[in-house]
Amino acid sequence: MSNSVFPSPRRRRDGKLIVGAVAGVLVIGGLGTACNPDTGQGSTTAGASGNAKTRGGTKTVPAFVGMGLQSAQDAAQKQGFYSLRSHDALGRDRHQILDRDWKVCSQNVKAGTRVATTTRLDFGAVKLAERCPSKDQSAPARAGSTMPDFKGKSVNTARAALASGTSVTVKDASGKGRFILLASNWQVCSQKPSAGTKLTGQPVEFKAVKFGESCP
Numbered sequence: 001m002s003n004s005v006f007p008s009p010r011r012r013r014d015g016k017l018i019v020g021a022v023a024g025v026l027v028i029g030g031l032g033t034a035c036n037p038d039t040g041q042g043s044t045t046a047g048a049s050g051n052a053k054t055r056g057g058t059k060t061v062p063a064f065v066g067m068g069l070q071s072a073q074d075a076a077q078k079q080g081f082y083s084l085r086s087h088d089a090l091g092r093d094r095h096q097i098l099d100r101d102w103k104v105c106s107q108n109v110k111a112g113t114r115v116a117t118t119t120r121l122d123f124g125a126v127k128l129a130e131r132c133p134s135k136d137q138s139a140p141a142r143a144g145s146t147m148p149d150f151k152g153k154s155v156n157t158a159r160a161a162l163a164s165g166t167s168v169t170v171k172d173a174s175g176k177g178r179f180i181l182l183a184s185n186w187q188v189c190s191q192k193p194s195a196g197t198k199l200t201g202q203p204v205e206f207k208a209v210k211f212g213e214s215c216p
Contacts, residue, residue, distance in 0.1 A: 061121070063111035069125050070099040080117040089124035091137030092154040092211075094184045096125060105132035147204075149195035155208050156183035158191075166204055173207035173216055180208065189215035 059079050064072040073084055088094045089105040096102050106124035109115060124136045139157040140148055150158040155170055162168065172178040173189040180186050186208040193202065209215055 057117055058114050059117050060114045061107070061109045061111055061119075064104045064107045064121075064123060065111075067104050068100060068128075069096060069102040069104055069123060072104045072123055073099060076121055081119065081121050083118060083120040084123070085120065086123040086125050087136075089126050089133055089136045090130070091139050091157065092184045093139050093157050093160070101127055103128055103132075106136050143199060145199055147191070147193050147195055147197040147199055150188045150191055150206070151195075153188050154184050154211075155180060155186045155188060155206060158188050158206060159183065162204060163199075163201075166201075169203065169205045171205070171207050173209050174213070175216070185210055187211050187215075 057080070059081065061081075062075060062079060064075065067075070069086055073086075076082075076084055086096050086099075086102070086104075088096075102125040104123045104125055108122040109119060126132055140150060140153050140161040143161050143163065148161060150161070159168055170180045170183070170186070172180065187210070188206050188208050190207045192205045193199075
């Protein structure tokens with residue numbers, strides 16, 4: 001009776017062997033499909049996308065100036081240019097966090113130029129409400145042994161140009177006692193020490209107002 005209800009140990013082992021063999025066939029078949037780039041819609045799509053980004057060749061660079069930054073990036077990628085970057089055309093070193101809020105003022109490769117699609121395209125940009133400068137403004141160079149003239153520069157770029165150990169104080173030049181929370185939104189009105197002074201590790205003080213305001 002026990003033999004008719006419960007399978008023998010031998011049959012159990014045989015059953016496991018059969019199931020294991022079937023599973024092995026399925027796994028091998030799956031591996032064969034994954035390794036074959038011509039089988040399966042997903043594999044074909046991924047392969048085409050990867051080749052598009054790495055394929056060589058040349059393309060004519062479109063005119064991007066005047067476009068929104070996000071639209072310019074999308075258009076560049078459609079032409080096969082994937083090495084893209086952007087920078088603050090006003091020299092304030094702001095990050096283009098939300099590209100739709102920025103517009104293109106300049107491009108490093110002239111429109112109509114035919115170049116390799118691996119060429120890096122660099123867009124100079126400003127926020128939508130701002131006017132493009134006549135030419136890109138650069139952040140101040142690193143200070144050497146003498147104090148540079150930082151007047152009109154953003155507070156964050158002035159700080160970055162000084163030695164990392166420099167003690168810097170920034171005050172509101174308007175006299176309203178406002179806190180300088182986002183340094184890239186403030187421009188230097190005056191500085192101590194003055195431009196041309198020898199730097200010997202002394203503290204630096206800036207007085208600043210927000211961009212769009214006049215220095216007193």
